[in-house]
Each structure stands twice: as C-alpha cells, then as structure tokens.
Amino acid sequence: xxxxxxxxxxxxxxxxxxxxxxxxxxxxxxxxxxxxxxxxxxxxxxxxxxxxxxxxxxxxxxxxxxxxxxxxxxxxxxxxxxxxxxxxxxxxxxxxxxxxxxxxxxxxxxxxxxxxxxxxxxxxxxxxxxxxxxxxxxxxxxxxxxxxxxxxxxxxxxxxxxxxxxxxxxxxxxxxxxxxxxxxxxx
Amino acid sequence: xxxxxxxxxxxxxxxxxxxxxxxxxxxxxxxxxxxxxxxxxxxxxxxxxxxxxxxxxxxxxxxxxxxxxxxxxxxxxxxxxxxxxxxxxxxxxxxxxxxxxxxxxxxxxxxxxxxxxxxxxxxxxxxxxxx
Ligand SMILES: Nc1ncnc2c1ncn2[C@@H]1O[C@H](COP(=O)(O)OP(=O)(O)OP(=O)(O)O)[C@@H](O)[C@H]1O
Ligand SMILES: [Mg+2]
Numbered sequence: 264x265x266x267x268x269x270x271x272x273x274x275x276x277x278x279x280x281x282x283x284x285x286x287x288x289x290x291x292x293x294x295x296x297x298x299x300x301x302x303x304x305x306x307x308x309x310x311x312x313x314x315x316x317x318x319x320x321x322x323x324x325x326x327x328x329x330x331x332x333x334x335x336x337x338x339x340x341x342x343x344x345x346x347x348x349x350x351x352x353x354x355x356x357x358x359x360x361x362x363x364x365x366x367x368x369x370x371x372x373x374x375x376x377x378x379x380x381x382x383x384x385x386x387x388x389x390x391x392x393x394x395x396x397x398x399x400x401x402x403x404x405x406x407x408x409x410x411x412x413x414x415x416x417x418x419x420x421x422x423x424x425x426x427x428x429x430x431x432x433x434x435x436x437x438x439x440x441x442x443x444x445x446x447x448x449x450x
Numbered sequence: 451x452x453x454x455x456x457x458x459x460x461x462x463x464x465x466x467x468x469x470x471x472x473x474x475x476x477x478x479x480x481x482x483x484x485x486x487x488x489x490x491x492x493x494x495x496x497x498x499x500x501x502x503x504x505x506x507x508x509x510x511x512x513x514x515x516x517x518x519x520x521x522x523x524x525x526x527x528x529x530x531x532x533x534x535x536x537x538x539x540x541x542x543x544x545x546x547x548x549x550x551x552x553x554x555x556x557x558x559x560x561x562x563x564x565x566x567x568x569x570x571x572x573x574x575x576x577x578x579x580x581x
Contacts, residue, residue, distance in 0.1 A: 430467045
C-alpha cells in the first residue's frame with residue numbers, strides 16, 4: 264500500500280510513460296467545500312484495449328512479462344473505495360487514457376497528499392522528452408472560487424534554454440518553487 | 451512577509467548554472483559516466499524508490515559528482531528486494547543492488563562509485579529484461 268497519495272500519482276504517471284504518452288497532465292484538487300479530493304492523470308499514449316479495460320482493476324491484468332500481476336491500478340482503486348470514492352478509467356486506443364481517482368476529503372482513512380514536489384521532480388527529471396503539466400486546485404470550506412496553481416515542463420524548458428532540469432541548482436530551485444507555491448495556495 | 455519564488459528568478463539560476471558548467475572541462479565526462487537507474491514500478495515505489503532516487507540526487511549534488519547520471523528503470527522483477535537499483539560503472543557490466551534505503555545510498559556512493567568496490571546486497575542478474 265502507498266503511504267501517500269503523491270506516490271499513487273507517481274505510479275499512475277509511470278503507466279502513462281510506459282504507455283508512450285508524450286503529454287501527461289496531472290491534476291490534484293483538494294476541495295474542502297465539497298469535501299472531495301480528486302486526482303486525474305491524462306495522457307496521449309497508446310491507450311488500453313476495451314477487453315483489458317474491463318478487467319483493469321483486477322491485479323491479474325497486466326502487460327508486464329516479468330510478473331503476472333499489475334498492482335498500480337488495483338492499489339489506487341482500493342484506496343478510493345476505502346475512502347468513500349471511486350476510480351474511473353477511460354481510454355481510447357490510439358488517443359490516450361484518463362485515470363480519475365476521487366475520495367472523500369475528510370475520510371479518516373484517506374492517506375495524506377504527501378510530497379508532491381518530490382513526485383513531480385522524479386517525473387520531470389527522468390523524462391526530459393515528455394511534456395508534463397501539473398495543476399493544483401484548492402478550495403477552502405467557505406470559499407466559492409477554486410484557487411489554481413499550474414506549471415508545465417514546456418514553460419520551464421523555455422526559460423531554461425537547454426540547461427537540463429537535472430542541473431543541481433536548477434533541480435533544487437524548481438523543487439522549492441513547487442513546494443512554496445503549493446503551500447502558498449492553501450494559506 | 452517572505453516573498454515566494456516566481457519563475458522570473460529561474461532565468462538567473464539558469465544563467466549561473468550555464469557559467470559554472472562552462473568553467474568545467476567539458477568532454478572528459480563521457481567515458482567516465484556512471485549510471486544509476488532506480489527501478490520505479492509499483493513495488494519499488496511502495497517500498498521507497500522515490501526517496502532512494504531523491505537521496506542519490508541529493509548526495510551526488512552535495513559531492514559535486516556530476517559524472518553520475520541518475521535515472522529510472524522499469525520493473526526488473528525483484529519485488530522481494532525493492533527498492534532496487536542498477537549501477538553501471540564505466541566500461542563495466544551493470545550490477546543490481548537490492549534493498550537500497552538511504553543508508554545504502556550513501557554506502558553505494560562512497561564505496562561502490564567512489565571506491566570502485568563491490569558491496570553486499572548484489573542481486574545476481576539472471577536476465578537482462580527490464581520493462
Ligand atoms: N496510461 C496507460 N496507457 C496504456 N496502458 C495502460 C495505462 N495504464 C495502465 N495500462 C495498462 O494496464 C495494465 C495494468 O496497470 P497497473 O498499473 O495496474 O499494473 P502494471 O503497470 O502492469 O504493473 P505495476 O503497476 O504493478 O508496476 C498495464 O500493464 C498496462 O498494460
Ligand atoms: Mg502500473
């Protein structure tokens with residue numbers, strides 16, 4: 264089981280990478296007013312065939328060959344069900360896949376969001392050829408408006424002009440940038 | 451009130467990075483390149499592979515060891531020994547280490563990468579498949 268939701272985000276995004284996604288969008292929404300937490304990961308990869316999609320929440324559904332079980336989706340499904348929510352997966356072969364996990368925000372069993380900046384930096388720095396876009400949305404209990412923070416590796420690349428994200432000072436700066444902006448959104 | 455970071459500042463960070471890179475001798479890195487690949491499938495992630503990767507990046511940055519590249523690999527099939535990493539020293543066959551927690555990361559950097567030693571915890575590689 265995953266200790267943090269951010270680890271599920273990393274794991275589900277790895278599916279998108281392995282599915283040949285070139286654009287991967289990650290949404291994290293903490294909506295205290297509606298008491299929901301939503302994670303949505305969308306890619307433009309090869310998609311999942313309808314037959315497989317039917318049984319994808321079953322651990323014995325995998326295209327891996329080194330082992331007979333695929334655990335990423337079943338794990339996230341369990342977490343959602345345990346927390347009064349559900350996991351929805353829609354996919355079109357040749358177009359891409361969207362995985363949407365929802366949970367009751369205040370549910371006692373809901374794992375903490377955890378270290379999203381770490382998850383994002385792991386993805387951003389490992390796959391320089393994939394465009395990642397992250398959006399964080401937060402709405403306080405008494406608020407109407409959703410607060411939004413977003414970042415994409417495309418805009419970072421424009422500023423960095425060829426300097427890789429793996430450059431130590433760039434890496435540290437971007438990680439802190441994510442940390443500060445995510446914390447700031449909740450103030 | 452402390453001001454939070456804005457993307458404007460990243461430009462400056464980038465320029466500083468470019469300067470310090472150009473000061474170093476380029477080109478002597480390629481044949482000395484060390485590769486660390488962290489297995490990042492579900493079992494690995496649940497067992498702490500993200501932290502393992504972060505720790506490698508942190509330690510290598512602190513030690514200014516910029517001849518070491520840290521990336522990911524898929525499932526290597528060693529679920530019982532996660533987090534696992536594959537270390538490739540220049541001109542050598544890859545070696546797989548199991549149960550790589552933060553302490554092990556330090557040991558690998560100090561002894562295996564800097565010292566060229568073989569450490570405990572090597573998993574015999576029975577196949578070359580990674581997915
Ligand atoms: N975004 C995606 N694009 C294409 N195929 C996908 C995607 N997500 C999942 N799949 C397919 O669904 C299968 C099951 O995914 P799941 O994450 O549950 O297990 P896994 O990735 O095979 O293994 P594990 O997650 O345990 O490392 C995958 O093997 C893959 O074939
Ligand atoms: Mg998976």
